[in-house]
Amino acid sequence: MTAPTPELEAAIRAAAPRALAALVRRYDVFDQCEDAVQEALLDAFVQWRANGVPEQPVGWLVSVAARRMVDGWRRENARRRRELNDFLRAPSDEFDPDDYREDTDDTIRLLVLCCHPALTPASQIALTLRSVGGLTTAEVAAALLVGESTVAQRISRAKRLIQDAGARFELPTAEEYDVRLRAVLHVLYLIFNEGHTASAGDELQRVDLAEEALRITRLLRHAVGGSGEVTGLLALMMLTHARRDARTGPGGNLIPADRQDRSRWYADEIAEGTRLVEEALRSGAVGPYQLEAAIAAVHSEADSVETTDWEQVAGLYKLLERVDPSPMVTLGAAVAVAMTQGPDAGIAIVERLADDRYLGDHHRRLSVLAHLHELAGRPDLAREHYVAALDRTRNTAEQNYLRDRIAHLIR
Secondary structure: OOOOHHHHHHHHHHHHHHHHHHHHHHHOOOHHHHHHHHHHHHHHHHHHHHHHOOOHHHHHHHHHHHHHHHHHHHHHOOOHHHHHHHHOOOOOOOOHHHHHHHHOOHHHHHHHHHOOOOOOHHHHHHHHHHOOOOOOOHHHHHHHHHHHHHHHHHHHHHHHHHHHHOOOOOOOHHHHHHHHHHHHHHHHHHHHHHHOOOOOOOOOOOOOOHHHHHHHHHHHHHHHOOOOOOHHHHHHHHHOOOHHHEOOOOOHHHOHHOOOOOOOOOOHHHHHHHHHHHHHHHOOOOOOOHHHHHHHHHHHHOOOOEEEEEEEEHHHHHHHHHHOOOOOHHHHHHHHHHHHHHHHHHHHHOOOOOOOOOOOHOOOHHHHHHHHHOOOOOOHHHHHHHHHHHOOOHHHHHHHHHHHHHHHOOO
């Protein structure tokens, strides 16, 4: 069997989440709908490759998947027949194109469902990539660098928890809206961050994963309109992702910001991201994603690390620490302080994070500490912390970079 063409894969990936959303809206049984869509996708790969993509690909998938569900239910024992007759509404062969227009898409409802508070962040991410991103279980496993069986179990458990929680396929109420939107944004943020800098594996970044997070965030922004935080998150992703080609060299080696060829940054994406930042900051109350995007915009406007407006970056971090305090925010603020007040001022802040449950022993804190000691002219302390960081990262590109820094300081 020949491999599917990129056009066929793109058509299936675009149609699958919308078909799943339409089925869940119709039948409100997430796990069975998801299984039926996966079976319909197998048929689509065969038939669409042979006959071409149908005029209504979403309708085609809904039809095939719904019939599989209905046939399966009808094969069950007679005790359920009466219930099924009341419940089932088998779709006809004809589909109104208006049912599946982009502006009536149910994908956002599906996204909210995948980020249900009953699920762990790991399950939310896996289910979002599978159901909204249209990735196969194998692709989700590859993206997250975990075993396929682990992902399959995670997704299966997530679907069961959603069903047990009685979650409905509907947008959150006004009272729930802010909390549920924050959960969705957090999941998209985590997916993007894993794509930007993979937590493990041979590659520094997973561009495909970052771009999937961007695609879904664009869809969310289109659906919810002028939310400052949604726009801020999209801007943050755009500005960060614009640097992707300059972050690695031959062989995938990590290139730090102060050595990157900024002519390789995508100027058009930076321009769009900057415009989105300005729009987000005008939208009312300022949240963490808007502030992170503003920080990214300041970095993107500079010709070099040295010419960066570090005073402005430090000021934005102060705001961010008030709005959304976290150890990672403090770590970023420490770098800005070091660049404005000297490395020792930054080191003092980083040292205060040593007892933090999450960040205290994390390679990022140790790497920053090593870098600041290097700036302060203490090569022995810098090397000591680089070695400690090396022991704690599982990303090969980061490991190679840390080895290079250690070797440089030994010379």
